[in-house]
Structure formats: structure tokens, C-alpha cells
Amino acid sequence: MALGLGQLFYVLLFVINGIAVLSEDRFLARIGWSVQADPSGFGGDSQSVKFKIINLISAVRTLMRIPLIAINIVVIVYELILG
Amino acid sequence: MGMQFAGNAMAQGTAYMERNFNQWINMPALRHYFNVNNVYVVNKLKLLLFPWKHSPWTRSITRTETGQMGGYKPPREDINSPDLYIPVMAIVTYVLVCGLVTGQKGSFHPNNLYASGSTAVAIVFFEILFTRLGCYFMNIPFEASIMDLVAYYSYKFVGIIFTDLTKLMSGPGWHSWVIFVYTGLSIGFFLLRSMRYVILPEASAGPSTLNPQRKRRMWFLLVIAGLQLVYMFFLIN
Numbered sequence: 001m002a003l004g005l006g007q008l009f010y011v012l013l014f015v016i017n018g019i020a021v022l023s024e025d026r027f028l029a030r031i032g033w034s035v036q037a038d039p040s041g042f043g044g045d046s047q048s049v050k051f052k053i054i055n056l057i058s059a060v061r062t063l064m065r066i067p068l069i070a071i072n073i074v075v076i077v078y079e080l081i082l083g
Numbered sequence: 084m085g086m087q088f089a090g091n092a093m094a095q096g097t098a099y100m101e102r103n104f105n106q107w108i109n110m111p112a113l114r115h116y117f118n119v120n121n122v123y124v125v126n127k128l129k130l131l132l133f134p135w136k137h138s139p140w141t142r143s144i145t146r147t148e149t150g151q152m153g154g155y156k157p158p159r160e161d162i163n164s165p166d167l168y169i170p171v172m173a174i175v176t177y178v179l180v181c182g183l184v185t186g187q188k189g190s191f192h193p194n195n196l197y198a199s200g201s202t203a204v205a206i207v208f209f210e211i212l213f214t215r216l217g218c219y220f221m222n223i224p225f226e227a228s229i230m231d232l233v234a235y236y237s238y239k240f241v242g243i244i245f246t247d248l249t250k251l252m253s254g255p256g257w258h259s260w261v262i263f264v265y266t267g268l269s270i271g272f273f274l275l276r277s278m279r280y281v282i283l284p285e286a287s288a289g290p291s292t293l294n295p296q297r298k299r300r301m302w303f304l305l306v307i308a309g310l311q312l313v314y315m316f317f318l319i320n
Contacts, residue, residue, distance in 0.1 A: 003317070004201030008209060049299075052220050 013071065019060045020068055033057070116167035116230055118157040126162050127169060131241050132266065134273040139163070141280065163277070167230060170237030174203050177240045177318075180247045184320055187251065199320075203240065206314050210236045210307075217303050218282070221296070227281045235277055239311050242266030243318050250319075263319060267312035275308040282307075 022028060033054050130137055142163045143156040158166040181199035185191045211232045218225045245266055250259040282304050283297070 003205055004198060005205045005208070006201070008205040012212075049220050052222075056219070 010075075013075065016060060016064060017068060017072070019057055020064055022057065022061065024058075024061070028054075028057070112228070112230065113167070115154070115157050116165070116234065118159050119166050119168045120159050123158050123162060123166070124169060127158075127166070128241065130162065131238055131273055132245065132269055134269055134276065137276075140276045165231050165234035165277070167234050169241065170234050173237060173240035173244060174200070176244050177203055177247075180244055180251075181320060184247060184251060203318065206318065207233060207236050210310075210314070214307065217307075221300055221303060223282055223300065225281075231281070235274060238273065239270045239315055240318075242270045243315055246315075246319055263315070264312075267315050270315070271308040271311045274311055275304060278304060278307065 033050075140163055143161045145154060145156050155161070155164055158164045158168075178196055178200045182191060182196050185195050211229065214232060215225065217223075243266075246259060246263045249262050253259070283300055
């Protein structure tokens with residue numbers, strides 16, 4: 001298995017790209033994962049797992065869009081040059 | 084006169100390097116992890132390969148003069164404290180053993196050394212990422228340092244080296260698989276006991292408080308320890 005640091009970096013980049021392209025109103029609201037949801041809290045925990053996942057997705061989308069553009073450009077140029 | 088000048092220049096040069104180096108790597112913390120002696124290394128290796136009978140798994144805490152809690156005791160005085168000496172040696176030895184195995188097959192290439200080292204580092208990095216994400220999702224306050232996690236997750240290379248060496252010396256067969264399963268289980272158990280204090284921070288008196296959050300954390304811990312066997316399977320060649 002050609003697993004190494006470079007491959008791991010590519011895997012992480014693709015996963016974060018996938019999270020970043022999720023559309024808020026076309027997809028997440030449809031399946032009930034929009035951010036401003038559920039003011040009625042879940043029983044014992046203050047923050048359940050689902051709430052945290054929703055927050056993480058929206059944080060990734062807000063924060064990482066612009067750095068992701070830059071990283072993607074760098075990776076594309078690298079792949080074009082070095083094949 | 085000339086020697087004084089040279090000594091002065093050397094002192095200034097080292098001071099400049101220290102200033103710039105300390106910004107990147109936290110030296111006193113690293114020094115704590117490399118503060119080992121021979122007795123600790125031997126006992127820790129024995130513990131990694133036979134952790135079933137060891138009884139107190141808590142780390143000792145140093146106390147300052149006013150009785151407040153300082154940091155943890157260094158590995159020299161506490162066998163339960165994670166160190167970085169064994170992990171560094173284990174990863175280097177793992178890369179060398181990989182080279183040895185491919186050399187015995189006759190297909191050695193110096194590129195392979197880099198590939199196996201990179202795989203080892205990538206797996207440790209991925210485990211650390213997985214643990215941090217899991218702690219975020221389960222609201223576990225994460226107090227241990229990242230160096231602790233690096234140390235804990237690199238201990239499995241000791242088991243991998245052991246399995247590879249037996250495979251090298253006595254050929255592949257069912258006995259090397261037995262040794263692989265045994266070392267996998269012992270490292271999994273070791274990690275279970277050691278990470279328990281990182282992931283379940285409440286001092287548990289017993290399974291009396293079995294609320295779903297605690298059960299989820301226990302499952303998470305079991306998954307971490309169980310995945311060690313999977314990673315070891317991929318790292319053995």
C-alpha cells in the first residue's frame with residue numbers, strides 16, 4: 001500500500017473539499033442539518049454529537065473556503081508540472 | 084586575545100540559534116520526555132509485551148513546595164509516564180527492519196526506506212487526528228499534550244518490530260501470526276489502560292454511573308485500542 005504522508009495529505013484535502021462544497025440551503029436544510037436548528041436541546045448533554053457535527057461542518061465551510069482555494073491551486077499546479 | 088574573540092563569537096552564535104530555535108520547538112517539554120534511564124527502558128519494554136499483570140496505571144504527579152500540583156513526574160521516576168525515547172528508537176528500528184526484510188527478498192531500494200518511514204509517521208499522525216476529532220465530538224476535555232499521544236501511539240512499533248524479527252528469523256507461518264496477534268493484543272491492552280485516564284477523565288469509582296455519554300466514551304476507547312491491531316497488520320510486511 002502506497003500510504004505515506006503525501007497520500008494522507010491528499011486524503012485529508014479531498015475530505016475537507018467534500019465538506020466545503022456542501023450547500024447550506026439545497027442539501028443541509030433538506031436533511032435537517034442546518035445550523036440554526038434545534039433550540040429545544042437534547043436531554044442530558046448540553047451539546048450532543050449531532051450538534052457538534054453540524055457546527056463543525058459549518059465552521060469548515062466558513063473558515064476554510066478561501067485557504068482551500070489557495071491550497072487547491074498549489075496542488076493542481078504541482079500535479080500539472082510533475083505529472 | 085584572539086581566543087577570547089573566538090569564544091565570544093561562539094557564545095553569541097549559540098545564543099542567536101537558541102533564541103530562534105526555541106520559538107519552534109519547545110525544548111524543556113521535549114527534555115522531560117527524553118529523561119529516561121536504563122531501568123525505565125527495560126521495564127517499559129517488558130510492560131509493553133506483557134501488560135496483563137501490572138497494577139497501578141496512574142501517573143505520578145510532582146508537587147511543588149506549597150503543595151500545589153506541578154507537572155507529571157519524569158519517566159525516570161515513574162514507569163507509567165510516556166516517554167519519547169522508546170518511540171523514536173522504535174520508529175527508526177522499524178524503518179531499518181523494513182529495509183532488512185526487503186533486502187532479504189532481494190528487492191531493496193533506498194526509496195523503500197523513505198516509503199516505510201513515511202507510512203509510519205502518517206499512521207501516527209492519522210491516529211492523533213482521529214483521537215482529537217473523537218474528543219471534540221464527545222465533549223472530552225483534552226488535557227494531555229500532543230507529545231503524549233505521539234508517544235502512546237508509537238509504542239506499537241515495538242510490537243511490530245518483535246513480530247517482524249520473528250518472521251525474519253523463522254520464516255512466515257502460523258507461529259508468526261500467533262506472535263502478531265499476541266503483540267497486537269498486548270499493545271491494545273496497554274493502550275486501553277494508559278489512555279483510560281486521558282479519555283475518561285472523571286475518577287471512576289466503578290460502573291455505577293453508566294449514562295450514555297460514558298458508554299460512548301468507553302466504546303471510543305475500545306475502538307482506539309482495537310484499531311491498533313488493524314494498523315499493525317498494515318505495518319507488518
